[in-house]
Amino acid sequence: MDRRLRQFLAVAETGNVSLAAEAMNVSQPTVSVNIRKLEELHGVALFQRSSRGVVLTEYGQILYEHARVMARLDSHANAEIQARKLADRPALKIGCGHAWWPLFVRNAIDAFRQSVTDATVHVEICSSFDGLRHLMSGDVQCFIGSRVRAISEGLAFSFEHLFDVEDAYFVRAGHPLAQGPVRREDLARFPRLDVAPLVNRHLGIVNAPGYVAEPDWSHPLRTPLSTNSVMAGLDLLQDSDAYLVYPVAVQPEFSRADVVILDVEDRPRDRIQIGVYTLSDLSVPDVAQPFLDGLRGHDFTTLVSF
Numbered sequence: 001m002d003r004r005l006r007q008f009l010a011v012a013e014t015g016n017v018s019l020a021a022e023a024m025n026v027s028q029p030t031v032s033v034n035i036r037k038l039e040e041l042h043g044v045a046l047f048q049r050s051s052r053g054v055v056l057t058e059y060g061q062i063l064y065e066h067a068r069v070m071a072r073l074d075s076h077a078n079a080e081i082q083a084r085k086l087a088d089r090p091a092l093k094i095g096c097g098h099a100w101w102p103l104f105v106r107n108a109i110d111a112f113r114q115s116v117t118d119a120t121v122h123v124e125i126c127s128s129f130d131g132l133r134h135l136m137s138g139d140v141q142c143f144i145g146s147r148v149r150a151i152s153e154g155l156a157f158s159f160e161h162l163f164d165v166e167d168a169y170f171v172r173a174g175h176p177l178a179q180g181p182v183r184r185e186d187l188a189r190f191p192r193l194d195v196a197p198l199v200n201r202h203l204g205i206v207n208a209p210g211y212v213a214e215p216d217w218s219h220p221l222r223t224p225l226s227t228n229s230v231m232a233g234l235d236l237l238q239d240s241d242a243y244l245v246y247p248v249a250v251q252p253e254f255s256r257a258d259v260v261i262l263d264v265e266d267r268p269r270d271r272i273q274i275g276v277y278t279l280s281d282l283s284v285p286d287v288a289q290p291f292l293d294g295l296r297g298h299d300f301t302t303l304v305s306f
Contacts, residue, residue, distance in 0.1 A: 001074040004034040005067045008046065011035060012064045016053040038063075090116070090287035095124040095131040097145035098195065098230040099250045100274070104298055105144055112291040119287050127196035127228065128277075132157060132205050135277055141288045144295070146247075147273040150207040158280035163300035164271035168248040169262040172237050181263045191224035193242040195233040234259060247272065249303035274300075 010020035011031065021028040039046050046060035056064055092112065096105045101123070109121060124134050131143035135157070147159055169187070171178055177186060198206060225242050227233050234257045237244060243262065246254075251261060276292065278284050284292065 001071055004038055005070065007031045007034050008038055008063065009067050009071060011047065011054060012056055012060065014053075015055065090119040090285070091122065092116075092119050092287050092291055093122045093124075093140045094288075094291065095126060095134045095140040095143035095145070097128060097131065097143075097274075098125055099247050100144050101125055102253055103249055103303060104295075104300070108291060108294045108298065111294050115290055116287065129196065129198060129202040129206060130228070132277060133201065135279060136205070141278070141285055142292065143277040145274065145277070147275060148206060152205055152207050155205065156279055156281040158278050159273075159275050160278070161273050161275040162295060162298075163274055163303065165247045165249055165274055165303055166269065166271055167245050167267070168251070169264045169267060170237065170244045170246055170254055170259050171241070171262055173258040173260050175241055175243075175260075175262075177243075177262055178260055181265050183266050184264060187243055187264075191240065191242045193224075193233055193236055193240075193244045194226040195228070195230050195244065195246070197226040197228065247274075247303075 007020060007024055007026070007030075010024050011017055014020045014023065017031050017035075018028050021031045024031065035046065042059065042063070044059040045057050046063060047054040048057055094105075094109075105123075109123065113119075113121060122140075124131070124140055126134065128143070128145040128148050131140070131145050132148065132151070132155075134140045135143050136155070144162075147161075151157060177190070225236050225240065227236060233244060234254065236242060237259055238257070244259075248261070254260075276295065
């Protein structure tokens, strides 16, 4: 929009040339000159002085009403152009398990943004079950999380292994079992918390009757405490004597919430595979390759065991 018309609108709406100039970040003489040029262009006076500043003349009111329409059209046009520019930019869309965002995915995203400066980025933080759903629906191009057992037949998922990790048993500081070594049978007196519950929306992805995790796993729908949020899970641990089985790699993050690892003597030592899921029947977009290459080159040795 013509800058003279913008300055005209500012004077009309403030009723003061000085205030208009300040709002437009220009000098008062510049505004006065441009208003005079508009008056010369139309051959009429657009303002008349009053005790309070300046007010629109009848001619000025006509120009003001049309200039407001022009300003709105200009604003809408600029917004539509910017939206189209964003839509035309390459977009990285990833899913990520709750545990892995603070441990390495955040840094991988930061490195990606420094190397691919024209791309937009979207991150979904969720369980592996929901990550596979987002992958199938096209909401993400890849998902970083634990390998899911018993995926339903006919689903075209590809899994690229990155590293293995052990699970640990987490409880609040001050938990009755937190003082010394315990065995898993001691946990039977306490509720288990699940932060990645298998629910109805996952049944098309996971073959629920065949889904088996560690030996003392119980179906999340029958677990006394469950949530799809790790943040809420930490609150539930603080407010109860529940325990949570979760990758040991999160210990530094959980310790900030006064959540500690139980010394379970007979804990399973099975390692859980962590990696990247993609759709095997679709090629990964070029924009995602630098991000995936960064993951492949990451050193995961500090995350794997305790």
